[in-house]
Amino acid sequence: MSTTDTSRQATAADRTPQQKRAALRRHLLMQLILEVILPLGGYYALRAAGVNPWLALIAPGLLIAGILAYRVVRQRRVDAMALFTLSLIVVGTVMTVVTGDPRTLMVRDSWIFGVLGLWVLATLLTQRPFMRIAARAIVTVKIGEEGYRQWDARWDNDSRFRVHLRLLTAVWGTAFVVDAVIRILLAYTLPIDAIPLVSTVQWLVVLAALIAFQNFYVTRHGLKV
Template sequence: MITTGAERNQPQSIAVDRTSRQKNAAVRRLIARQLIVELVLPIGGYYGLRAAGVNPWLALIAPAVLTVPFLAYQAIRQRRVDAVALFTLTMIVVGAVMSLVTGDPRTLMVRDSWIFGVLGLWILATLFTQQPFIRTTSRAIVTVKIGEEGYRQWDARWHNDSEFRSQLRVLTAVWGATFTADALLRVALAYTLPIDSVPLVSSLQWLVVLAGLWTFHTVYVTKKGLKV
C-alpha cells in the first residue's frame, strides 16, 4: 500500500527494463486487490447481509472472516508471511472473540477503532528498530515496480545512507500518528451513530484520512527523490 523507493544515490541497474506505464499498471493491480479485500468485501458484505435480514453481529463478522483466505493465499504465493497481513488477521480473530464474549455488535465496530489504534502505536514503536514500518511495507510496491533485485538494491541504502534512514522514519512517524489519531475518532463514531450507519460513515471518514495521508506521502517521496 506504500509507494516509496529511491532513484538517487543508487546503481543504474536498479532501473530494470520496465516502462513507467508497466510500473504504474502493476501498482494499480496491487492497490485494487487491497481495496477489494480491505474495503469492498467488508463494507459490501455487511450491507448485503443486513439487507438480507442477517443480524448486525453476523453481518460484521462474516465479511471479516472471508478476508482470511485472501491473506493466506498472499502468504503462500509470496512464500513469506507479511507482518501487516498477520497483524490484521490477528486483530480479526481477537475482535471476533471479544464480540462473542460481550454479545454486543458495537464491540466489533469499536474493534476497528482499537485495531487502528494498536496498529498506529505499533507503527510508532517500529521507529526504534531497524525495520521501521515504511521500510517493511515498501517491499511489495518496490518489488512490483522494479523486481526483487531492484528491491534489494533499494533496501541496501538503509545500511549506508543516513538521510535515507531519516526519511523513512519521518514517513513512519506520520503514518503511525495518523492511524492513532484516526482510532480515537472511530471510537466516537461507533458509540454516537446509529448502529447501521457506523460501517459506512466510518469507512468514508477513513477514506478522507487516507486520501490526506496518501497525498502527504506522495508529495514527500517525490520531493525527497524517493520514488522508484
C-alpha cells in the same frame, strides 16, 4: 533460486514506468476490494437480507481471511500488511464471540489501529521503522524482490534515506492514533448500522491524505521507484 525466479526478478526490475504504475494499480485495487468493498458491501448486503449485525460483520471477515491466507500460500511470502489485516479479523472475531456485542466488533479496528499507531511510533527507536517494513510490498510489486533489496540497502549507507523513512513513519503513526480516537468516539455514539459506512468513509479520507502526502514526499526526495 530457480531459473524461473531469476527470470521473474529480472523482468520486474526492467519494467517501464507505465508497467510499474500498472502493477501498483493492480496491487491497490486488490487492497481496495479486500479492505473496503468486501467488508462494507458484504455487511450492508447481508443486513438488507435480514441477517443480524453480528453475523453480517463476521461473514465477510471470514471470507477475506480465507483470501489472504490463500495469497500468502500462493506467493510463499508473508506480507506485513496482509498479516495485519488478518490480525484485525481474528482479534475482532474473537472479541465479538466472547462479548456477543456487534458494536464491539465495529469498534475493533479503531482500538487496534490505535495500538498499531503507538507501535508504529515505537519503531522509530529501532533500525526497522514501520515505513521500511511497509514499503516492501509496494516496492516489490513495482521492481521485484531484487529491486527491493537494492532499495532497502540504502538504509545502511544513506543518512538522508533513514531520516526520510523515519519522518514518514512518524506521520503515519500519528495519523493512525488520531484516526483511531475519532473513530472510537463515533462508534459509541452513532446508530449501529451507520458505523461501518461513516468509519470507512473517514478512514478513506485519512488514507487518501496520507497517500497524497507520501507520494509528494517520496517524489520530492528521490525515494520513488
